Amino acid sequence: MRTAATILLASALLGFQAHDLAAQESEPLRFDIAAETGEAMVEVGDIFSDPDLVEAVRSGLPLRVLLRIQLWKNGFFDSQKGQHEWRATVVYDPLTRRYRIQTSERTGAEVEVNTLEEAQGALQLTLDIPLRPRESGRFYYVAAVEMKTLSLSDLEELQRWLQGELAPAVAGDRDVEGALATGVRRALVRMLGLPAKRFQVQSPNFTVEIGNPGNARADGADGPPLTPSWTNAGRSASLPGPS
Known part of the structure; x- marks a missing residue:
């Protein structure tokens, strides 16, 4: 009985881990950390996976996307060392059946595409996060993306x-x-x-030594991939990462 219970528990844990990894694939926000500089590299995921958001956009409501990334330094009291915000708007024109996209990096300029998939690609192309540690120490990033129609x-x-x-x-x-x-x-x-959706992700701690390039690394590791922890609507799932 004890052996059977152990097997069941192990199977459940493996299933939970696989579910979390699959969830990471579909999250609307993913990022990695550059080993050379500790700079955050952000990728917009599938922000149009929610059918309510898609229906609202296709009905003519503007979809507003706000991405906020904060850099924090570990200490007795953690201190915020930087913040960057990026905004975008997606509007569907029922007359032309095309999507118009505006971003904070292209003020006044619009991009028109035919599908939501193309809209997502256009958003990714405009994304630029000028944020990285400027001093030595242990750091982590907190990133959140909010999508709302009004x-x-x-x-x-x-x-x-x-x-x-x-x-x-x-x-x-x-x-x-x-x-x-x-x-x-x-x-x-x-x-x-x-509909309004908000997702948040926090990176593991990593160490940066200014003057020693190529050394941004996860604590306790020699440079494996930094895997974030996702928080969505009150649900927190810590994915396997460096120890």
């Missing part, structure tokens, strides 16, 4: 339209008005079913 300003504009821009009639009702506004906004999101 921004807070969009919701506020819709809220004002629904409310007719009615000002409070009684002085001193600011708190009540704010509470009502928050409630209306949440009700709108639930009522319209507007």
Whole structure:
């Protein structure tokens, strides 16, 4: 019985590990760390795998993508050493049946493609993360990507339209008005079913020694691939990485 239980437990652990590795393949955000400089190399994964997001985009709602990457240094109190944000918007034009793409790196310039797959490729081509350690020490990256079809300003504009821009009639009702506004906004999101997705990934710790190029390495290892830990909607799955 003990042997059978051990086999079942091992099978379950192997299955969980395989599931996590498969999940990594489909995550919308992946990154590695350059061994020469410790620079983050980010790759946009399948951000259009969610059918709700795809349906919202094809209905004409703009999809906004926000990527935020932070560099942290280990210490008694970890300190943030840098941050970079990258934004993109994808809009479907039902008349031309093409997708228009704008990014923060190409302000005012649009790229038009025919399919969501081409849109994803265009987003990857524009991605550039100028972030790396500038001093020696132990570091790690935290990266998050957020995808939503309506921004807070969009919701506020819709809220004002629904409310007719009615000002409070009684002085001193600011708190009540704010509470009502928050409630209306949440009700709108639930009522319209507007999709919003957020994914976060943290790299393992790695060490950098300035003046000794090619030495960015995972702690306790001689340079194996740095495997991140994914967090999605409250679910955390730590993938196998360097010890």
